[in-house]
Amino acid sequence: MNPVQLPDHKIFELVADTATALKMPAYVIGGFVRDLILKRPSKDIDVVCVGDGMKLAEAVAQALPGKPKVTVFKNFGTAMLRAGDLEVEFVGARKESYQRHSRKPEVEAGTLEDDLKRRDFTINALGISLNKADFGQLVDMFGGMQDIKRKTIRTPLEPGITFSDDPLRMMRAVRFATQLHFDIEPDTFDAIIAHKHRIEIVSKERIADELNKIILADTPSYGFKLLFQSGLLQLIFPKMAALQGIDTVNGNTHKDNFYHTLQVLDNVAKVSKDLWLRWAAIMHDIAKPDTKRYHPKVGWTFHGHEDKGARMVPRLFQELKLPLNEHMKFVQKLVRLHLRPIALVKETVTDSAVRRLLFEAGEDIDALMQLCKADITSKDHNRVKRYLQNFAKVEEKLRQVEESDKLRNFQPVITGEIIMETFGLKPSREVGILKEAITEAILEGEIRNEYEEAFAFLVEKGKKMGFTITEN
Structure with a gap:
């Protein structure tokens, strides 16, 4: 078998020299070898030696410029050091045995073959010799190269x-x-x-x-x-699996929401590497099985699936052990709003409707529009083209309103503190009512989000509620 050309990095020859001096045969193993053969980038190197991996790591560190610190993981019997931009982990060859109730193996020293056979897949059970006698020679005991080719x-x-x-x-x-x-x-x-x-x-x-x-x-x-x-x-993830399937009543069928969701996910993946936008694609129709109804006059409906889906997101994140932080809130927001932009494709849509969407989506409006465009998954290419053209109009309208009103993540210039100072109020429901009224007036286009206009509106609204301006 022909030798494998290792990257031009002194760490490999340094390990080879050190392993020879310690009389510990050493090999680069696993994912690094696989990725090298597949021409994929990899910065993590696993070195297996027939002997004491921690001892080899310490000796290599002493020979490296700057003598980098060796981090020892005693529970795993491994040691790690950094060599430039590479992370090198050392371990002694070992064999494992498992108890049925646990993933944690019982480990003991073993041969190179023992170490390779415990690997998960043949493509990860490849090695490259770091020994002087056969430096760079590929070790392939289980047909990993053939499986890479196949x-x-x-x-x-x-x-x-x-x-x-x-x-x-x-x-x-x-x-x-x-x-x-x-x-x-x-x-x-x-x-x-x-x-x-x-x-x-x-x-x-x-x-x-x-x-x-x-x-x-x-x-x-x-x-x-x-x-x-x-x-x-x-x-x-049973809730996602439950999306699969088609029901038929009186010849009326609905689309398979599982495969639709996968197409939306792939569509998002083409335009964004954002993990949480991809999770929003997975979750956007998650409540459809729970909201599915058949009506003889209108066929299949999924009314309210966006609101119910948004309410489901925190529990699903908790069950899946995903973070219950701003990422969850982002997914929840997009699930709740994912039907809103499609309602804006009508020519008669008002600026106030656009303002409300901008206000509710805030900084996530661009991600929302990516999700909505990805959600167009008809087999009718003309229909898809028509919808995308409509979305282009929506995006232009959003741009125009945003440019004139600056509503992305806007906050009314009149704060709760100003309201309380103006009318001599304490924190109360009335303060909330006045603040909401100002927000509504701005979104409806009755006033601009500028202090003089908004304050004048506040005074007028306050008078109607029976409040008087306090003297400073």
Whole structure:
């Protein structure tokens, strides 16, 4: 087998010299090797030695300029150091055995073959020798190179053992297939189906991490189709799986909202790498199964699915162990507003309706418009073209109103403090009523968001409510 050309970085020869001096055969293993062969960028290097990985790491650090600090992870038996822009992790070759109720293996020292066979997939079980005798030689005990050429995800051991030992590997199989545009080998996929319930012993945080990596792939729909077909999606995200299916009554059918959602997700992925905008695409129709109704005169309806969906977002984020912070609020806002721009395509739409959308969407108006355009998924290309042309008009109208009224994230110039000082009020419901009235007047275009106009409006409104201006 021909040697592999390692990147021109002194760390490799330095490890080779140090490992030789310590009489510890050493190899670059795993994802770095895979990505090197696939010509993908990678800054993380895993070095396995037949011996004490921490001892090798310390010796390499001493030989590097500046003697970088070695970070030791005793629980994992690994040590890490930085060499320029590379992060190098060292570990001794080991073999693992698992208990059925846990992903945490019992580990003991092993051979290079022991270490490679415990890897999740053959494409990650490749090594490159850092030994003087065969420096750069590829180590491929399980056909990983052949699987890279075939674009195949396959396990080194019998797949049932691999997935039962560590069920997170089922998610990783889907993730790698999605990221690399590979297929999962049939026996391997059958084993995922057979062992899918083992995913229940994996923490939701680890599942969410893999799910996010699938979502950030170029074509995330591929990963979700694999998750659904394997039965994993029904276990880790049942509300999304529930979108799948079509009902027919009196010959009337609705579209399959699962596959529609995946198309929206892919459409968003073409224009944005924002993880949370992609989550908004996933969640935008999440309440359709709960709001689906059939009416003989109008057919299938999903009235209020945007409001119900927005109310569901915090609970779903909590269940999926996603952050309950501004990212969740962003997704919630887009789910709630995703039908609003389509209502603005009518020629008769008022400036006040545009102002309200700008006011409610704030800085997220551009993301909202990306989601809304992605939501056009008809097989009728003329219909899609017509809708996109209408959205172009909406965006122009939004631009015009924004330019004249500066309503993106606007705050009324009249604050609650000014209202209380003007009328000598304490914090109360009346202060809120006056503040809301000013906001409404600005949104309706009755007054501009300028102090003199807004203050005059406040005084007039206050008088009608029986308040008088206090003397300073």
